[in-house]
Amino acid sequence: MTKKQIALVGNPNSGKTSLFNELTGSNQSVGNWPGVTVEKKEGKLKKNPNIVLQDLPGIYSLSPYTPEEVVARDYLLQDNPSGILNIIDASNLERNLYLTTQLLELGIPMILSLNMMDVVEKKGIRLNEEKLAYSLGIPVVKMSVTKKEGLSDALVEIDKLFVHGRIPDFPLYDNRLEVALSEISELLPDNILTHQKRWYSIKLFERDETVCSRNVMSDEVKKEIEDIISMTEEIIGDDSESIIINERYNYISQVVSLCCLKETDYKLSMS
Ligand code: BGO
Known part of the structure; x- marks a missing residue:
C-alpha cells in the first residue's frame, strides 16, 4: 500500500517535536532537506504505519526569508501531502494563528491542534474549540502533549481526513x-x-x-x-x-x- 503523508507544521516551541515523538515513537528517519542544512525528519504513525508524518521545520511564516520557510513551503506546494496537522501553542493564540492563516491558503485539507491546553487553563483562558472550528472551517482538537491528553482525538481527525478531508475555505479580507x-x-x-x-x-x-x-x-x-x-x-x-x-x-x-x-x-x- 502507498504511504500517505501528513505534514506537521507549527511555530518553534509549539510542542511540534514532542507531538512528533509521541505519535511516531521510534519509527523515525532523520536526514537533511536537499541543498540545505535543515533537518528532515519523518516517521510512521505508531497506530497506523501506512501514514507518514513529515515533520517540517518550526516556522513563523511562509515567506521566503529563511531556509526553513523555503523548505516548508516548497514541500507543501510541491510534494502534495494529503493533509496538514498544524500544531499551535494555544496559550499564545493570536501569534500562532498567523501561520495558520497562511496554511489555510495552500488548498490542503487541514487539522488544527490546540496544544498547551494545560497552560491555557492555568491562565484562566476559556477557549471554545467548536466556535474556533466553525470560524476557521477546519477540525480543531484540544491537547496537552506533555500530559498525553488529546493525542487520540488528533489521530481520529487524521483518519477522518483521509475519508472526507476537504480543502478549507481561505480567510476573506478587506x-x-x-x-x-x-x-x-x-x-x-x-x-x-x-x-x-x-x-x-x-x-x-x-x-x-x-x-x-x-x-x-x-x-x-x-x-x-x-x-x-x-x-x-x-x-x-x-x-x-x-x-x-x-x-x-x-x-x-x-x-x-x-x-x-x-x-x-x-x-x-x-x-
Ligand atoms: C521543554 N504543555 C506544556 N506545559 N508544555 C509543553 C506541551 C504541553 O502541552 N507540549 C510541549 N511542551 P517542543 P517545538 C522544557 O523542553 O516539542 C513543552 O520547538 C525544558 N527543556 O516539553 O520542543 C516541551 O518542537 C525545560 O519544553 O517544541 C518543551 O515546536 C523546562 O514545550 C517546550 C521547561 O516543545 C517546546 C520546558 C529543557
Missing part, C-alpha cells in the same frame, strides 16, 4: 484587497493548480521574489499585476506586504474574539 486578488488570480499562468490560486495571488501581491521569478509570465502580464498592486497600495494607503499582514491580524482578532474569553473578560461581567 473588499478592496479582495478585488485586487481576484484580478491577479485571473492573470496567473495556466500551470497553477486551481486550489493553489489563492496562495499564488497573495504571494504575487506581496511581490514575493521567489514566486515572481519561478513563474513564467509575459512582461505585459507582469506590468498588469504591478499596476493592480500599486493602485491597491494607493487606495488603501500602505505597501502591499503591510496590507496583507494587517488583514491577517484583523481576521485573527475577529476569530479570537468569537472563541476566546480571558479571565478579565468574565470576571468583569460577573462583578
Whole structure:
C-alpha cells in the first residue's frame, strides 16, 4: 500500500517535536532537506504505519526569508501531502494563528491542534474549540502533549481526513484587497493548480521574489499585476506586504474574539 503523508507544521516551541515523538515513537528517519542544512525528519504513525508524518521545520511564516520557510513551503506546494496537522501553542493564540492563516491558503485539507491546553487553563483562558472550528472551517482538537491528553482525538481527525478531508475555505479580507486578488488570480499562468490560486495571488501581491521569478509570465502580464498592486497600495494607503499582514491580524482578532474569553473578560461581567 502507498504511504500517505501528513505534514506537521507549527511555530518553534509549539510542542511540534514532542507531538512528533509521541505519535511516531521510534519509527523515525532523520536526514537533511536537499541543498540545505535543515533537518528532515519523518516517521510512521505508531497506530497506523501506512501514514507518514513529515515533520517540517518550526516556522513563523511562509515567506521566503529563511531556509526553513523555503523548505516548508516548497514541500507543501510541491510534494502534495494529503493533509496538514498544524500544531499551535494555544496559550499564545493570536501569534500562532498567523501561520495558520497562511496554511489555510495552500488548498490542503487541514487539522488544527490546540496544544498547551494545560497552560491555557492555568491562565484562566476559556477557549471554545467548536466556535474556533466553525470560524476557521477546519477540525480543531484540544491537547496537552506533555500530559498525553488529546493525542487520540488528533489521530481520529487524521483518519477522518483521509475519508472526507476537504480543502478549507481561505480567510476573506478587506473588499478592496479582495478585488485586487481576484484580478491577479485571473492573470496567473495556466500551470497553477486551481486550489493553489489563492496562495499564488497573495504571494504575487506581496511581490514575493521567489514566486515572481519561478513563474513564467509575459512582461505585459507582469506590468498588469504591478499596476493592480500599486493602485491597491494607493487606495488603501500602505505597501502591499503591510496590507496583507494587517488583514491577517484583523481576521485573527475577529476569530479570537468569537472563541476566546480571558479571565478579565468574565470576571468583569460577573462583578
Ligand atoms: C521543554 N504543555 C506544556 N506545559 N508544555 C509543553 C506541551 C504541553 O502541552 N507540549 C510541549 N511542551 P517542543 P517545538 C522544557 O523542553 O516539542 C513543552 O520547538 C525544558 N527543556 O516539553 O520542543 C516541551 O518542537 C525545560 O519544553 O517544541 C518543551 O515546536 C523546562 O514545550 C517546550 C521547561 O516543545 C517546546 C520546558 C529543557
